[in-house]
Amino acid sequence: MSTHSASSQMLGYLYQVRYALFLILEQELDYSISIESLDDITFEEHGTPKELIQTKHHTTKNASVADTSTDLWRTIRVWCDALKKGKINPNETVLTLVTTSKATSENIIAQTLYPEGTVKRDVDKALELLEEVANSNSNETNKKAYEEFLSLTREERRQLVKAIRILDGSPNIIDTREKIKKILKTSTRIEFLEEVLDRLEGWWFEKTIQFLMKRRPSVLSITQEEVLNKLNDITEQYHKNNLPIYEIDFEIPSEDDLSKDKRIFIEQLKLIMLRPKRVQKAISDYIKAYEQRSRWIRNDLLFDDELKKYEKTLVDEWERKFEAMLEKLDFEEDKTEEKLISYGRDLYETIQDMEINIREKCTEPFIMRGSYHILANEMKVGWHAEFKNRLRHLLNELLEEVT
Numbered sequence: 001m002s003t004h005s006a007s008s009q010m011l012g013y014l015y016q017v018r019y020a021l022f023l024i025l026e027q028e029l030d031y032s033i034s035i036e037s038l039d040d041i042t043f044e045e046h047g048t049p050k051e052l053i054q055t056k057h058h059t060t061k062n063a064s065v066a067d068t069s070t071d072l073w074r075t076i077r078v079w080c081d082a083l084k085k086g087k088i089n090p091n092e093t094v095l096t097l098v099t100t101s102k103a104t105s106e107n108i109i110a111q112t113l114y115p116e117g118t119v120k121r122d123v124d125k126a127l128e129l130l131e132e133v134a135n136s137n138s139n140e141t142n143k144k145a146y147e148e149f150l151s152l153t154r155e156e157r158r159q160l161v162k163a164i165r166i167l168d169g170s171p172n173i174i175d176t177r178e179k180i181k182k183i184l185k186t187s188t189r190i191e192f193l194e195e196v197l198d199r200l201e202g203w204w205f206e207k208t209i210q211f212l213m214k215r216r217p218s219v220l221s222i223t224q225e226e227v228l229n230k231l232n233d234i235t236e237q238y239h240k241n242n243l244p245i246y247e248i249d250f251e252i253p254s255e256d257d258l259s260k261d262k263r264i265f266i267e268q269l270k271l272i273m274l275r276p277k278r279v280q281k282a283i284s285d286y287i288k289a290y291e292q293r294s295r296w297i298r299n300d301l302l303f304d305d306e307l308k309k310y311e312k313t314l315v316d317e318w319e320r321k322f323e324a325m326l327e328k329l330d331f332e333e334d335k336t337e338e339k340l341i342s343y344g345r346d347l348y349e350t351i352q353d354m355e356i357n358i359r360e361k362c363t364e365p366f367i368m369r370g371s372y373h374i375l376a377n378e379m380k381v382g383w384h385a386e387f388k389n390r391l392r393h394l395l396n397e398l399l400e401e402v403t
């Protein structure tokens with residue numbers, strides 16, 4: 001297969017998946033949708049196929065739906081096979097060919113199979129022309145499709161043709177994205193439209209991959225309700241009292257994998273003798289919070305100085321509790337290292353259990369916990385009563401390296 005052919009085929013698959021998302025968002029009825037089961041795209045109601053959709057994507061602008069078009073006849077062959085096997089009832093199922101190609105004045109069959117309500121739709125004329133083309137056997141590539149169509153009874157052929165509708169000149173893969181954006185405009189703030197769509201499509205493509213990998217019909221469908229619920233989950237994260245939480249796929253690195261300037265918060269935890277497993281959890285919180293905050297900044301989602309104000313609040317709460325810890329230690333006659341560690345652990349646990357959110361509905365615990373580790377890494381907060389004296393040398397070393 002040539003590189004051009006492979007890329008065109010890949011575009012066809014991507015188009016199919018994106019167009020399916022567009023259709024399910026556009027649908028008024030709460031049908032479930034499946035991809036690559038009975039057809040490219042299938043709409044079902046309680047397990048019964050209501051519409052089978054074949055998608056054909058072309059990159060050339062002058063592609064047309066000719067009467068001997070391979071796209072047309074391959075699609076008819078697929079539907080003939082489904083009819084023979086009893087998988088569809090053409091009296092109950094709509095058969096749709098969606099193609100980016102355009103029917104010209106010479107492409108009569110396509111025009112006679114336009115959707116119901118259009119002037120040129122003529123089922124009897126379409127059946128006559130299809131039979132004429134099939135009997136002429138003028139295209140060797142379509143031979144099997146012709147034979148499959150003619151093997152149906154006259155009534156079966158008429159039922160099949162009556163169920164077909166052709167949507168030519170359909171939006172290509174780029175234009176389909178624009179159509180989805182228009183749908184999302186009703187529920188999404190305009191400045192976040194691209195990002196919301198990116199996240200919805202990412203979820204949708206991942207869902208599709210999982211379905212196709214499993215290849216079990218019982219898990220190949222997804223309801224419109226599920227798609228809309230996911231969309232609502234995403235858009236709610238872009239409200240003024242919330243922030244999006246991005247999925248971050250990573251393996252928790254070891255301490256040695258971190259650069260020297262990102263290890264100070266770990267030394268803070270070692271001062272209070274935290275177990276290695278808990279240190280690993282802290283590293284995870286640190287990285288996830290760091291990534292979330294970085295993306296919020298890059299995507300311009302934060303208000304003026306919002307992160308600084310949030311950190312100021314965190315530091316203020318820490319100072320109150322740190323000073324309270326120091327007061328308790330003042331009453332200790334014997335300030336042993338064991339007691340310093342014990343008090344430091346208690347402070348750490350108290351801080352970890354607090355709920356200080358950057359915004360009201362942005363409640364993921366790792367944001368606050370990771371932010372405290374970021375502050376601990378900058379030596380703005382600490383757990384051990386003597387953390388500044390014990391770890392000041394680390395900051396000095398980093399400053400020396402910079403200069």
